[in-house]
Amino acid sequence: MNDTIIRTENLHKTYTTGKVKTHALRGVDLEIPRGSFSCIVGPSGHGKSTLMHLVGGLDRPTAGRVFIGGEEITGLSGRRLAALRARRIGFVFQFFNLLPGLSAEENVATAMMFAGVPEKVQRDRSRELLALVGLSDKLRAKPSELSGGQQQRVAIVRALANDPDILLMDEPTGNLDSESESEVLAAVAKLHGEGKTVVIVTHNGEIARRAERVIRVKDGIIVEGY
Numbered sequence: 057m058n059d060t061i062i063r064t065e066n067l068h069k070t071y072t073t074g075k076v077k078t079h080a081l082r083g084v085d086l087e088i089p090r091g092s093f094s095c096i097v098g099p100s101g102h103g104k105s106t107l108m109h110l111v112g113g114l115d116r117p118t119a120g121r122v123f124i125g126g127e128e129i130t131g132l133s134g135r136r137l138a139a140l141r142a143r144r145i146g147f148v149f150q151f152f153n154l155l156p157g158l159s160a161e162e163n164v165a166t167a168m169m170f171a172g173v174p175e176k177v178q179r180d181r182s183r184e185l186l187a188l189v190g191l192s193d194k195l196r197a198k199p200s201e202l203s204g205g206q207q208q209r210v211a212i213v214r215a216l217a218n219d220p221d222i223l224l225m226d227e228p229t230g231n232l233d234s235e236s237e238s239e240v241l242a243a244v245a246k247l248h249g250e251g252k253t254v255v256i257v258t259h260n261g262e263i264a265r266r267a268e269r270v271i272r273v274k275d276g277i278i279v280e281g282y
Contacts, residue, residue: 059089059090059091060087060088060089060090060126061088061089061090061091061124061125061221061222061253062086062087062088062111062122062123062124062222062253062255063086063087063088063122063123064084064085064086064107064110064111064120064121064122064123065085065120065121065123066083066084066085066119066120066121067081067083067084067085067086067107067110067117067119067120067121067122068081068082068083068084068117068118068119068120069081069103069106069110069115069117069118069276070118079276080103080106080276081103081106081107081110081117081276081277082275082276082277083120083277084103084107084120084273084276084277084278085278086107086111086271086278088253088255088269089253090221090253091248091251091252091253092253092254092268092269093244093248093253093254093256093266093267093268093269094254094255094256094267094268094269094270094271095255095256095257095258095263095264095267095269095270095271096108096255096256096257096258096271096273097257097258097259097264097270097271097272097273098272098273098274098279099274100259102273102274102275102276103273103275103276103277104257104273105226105257107257107273108224108226108255108257110122111124111224111255112141112145112147112222112224113129113132113137113140113141113145114141114147116130117130124140124144124145124221124222125144125221127140142170142171142218143218143220144220144221144222145220145221145222145223145224146215146216146217146218146220146222146223146224147215147224147225147226148208148211148212148215148223148224148225148226148228149211149225149226149227149228150226150227150228150230150231151231152199152204152207152208152210152211153211154199154207154210154211154214155199156198156199156200157198158198159195159196159197159198160186160191160194160195160196160197160198160199160202160206160210161179161182161183161186161195161196162182163199163210163214164181164182164185164186164210164213164214164217165178165179165181165182165217166214167214167215167217167218168181168182168217168218171217171218173218181217182195182213182217183195185213185216185217186210186213188213188243188246188247189209189212189213189243189246190209190239190243191206191209191210191213194206194210203236204231204232204233204236205232205233205235205236205237205238205239205240206236206239208228208229208232208236208239208240209239209240209243212225212228212240212243212244212247216247216252221252221253222252222253222254222255223244223247223252223253223254223255224255225244225254225255225256225257225258226256226257227257227258227259227260228240228244228256228258229241229258229260229263230258230259230260237260237262241262241263241266244256245266
């Protein structure tokens with residue numbers, strides 16, 4: 057059985073501003089095994105986040121192909137691509153993007169509400185996921201009542217609410233102090249231990265040292281590491 061869950065073929069992305077063309081990616085071939093923990097690292101502005109956005113179906117390549125679990129996503133309609141993202145991919149970003157008027161439990165449940173999950177299942181799964189990252193005592197807390205690390209842990213389990221195969225994270229500790237960063241890394245390690253495929257874009261050397269695979273991107277190409 058093929059255990060590759062993410063694959064790209066000759067992936068290019070070019071942005072055009074007026075008469076200026078910026079080549080963000082220049083023919084990237086990449087394979088990420090199912091259940092692995094990978095980090096994408098490299099200088100700012102060299103294509104790391106672009107690669108993650110293309111792999112996650114948040115943007116479309118100029119040329120090349122992207123496969124998720126053997127299914128090519130490059131040519132999917134916007135509606136089918138959105139459905140695939142909702143079903144198979146969870147996203148976590150540097151800024152937590154929690155809804156300020158909702159509790160931790162309600163923020164996690166929101167992801168399931170849009171997927172049509174029954175209310176009781178939303179509540180039970182939200183509590184189960186928050187317990188997984190050590191936040192059972194913060195179910196009713198609003199984001200303003202949580203530390204940065206706690207908010208990011210809520211964002212992580214919200215991304216897992218619909219049980220996606222893949223967790224994509226873009227600089228998830230970029231706004232955190234050392235203690236909060238440790239909390240988030242512990243949560244990520246636990247989720248990876250339970251079989252999730254984790255891909256993190258980061259400048260953080262500590263995260264890269266914990267990863268099984270490091271993918272180095274420079275000038276829009278992979279220069280080393282997988």
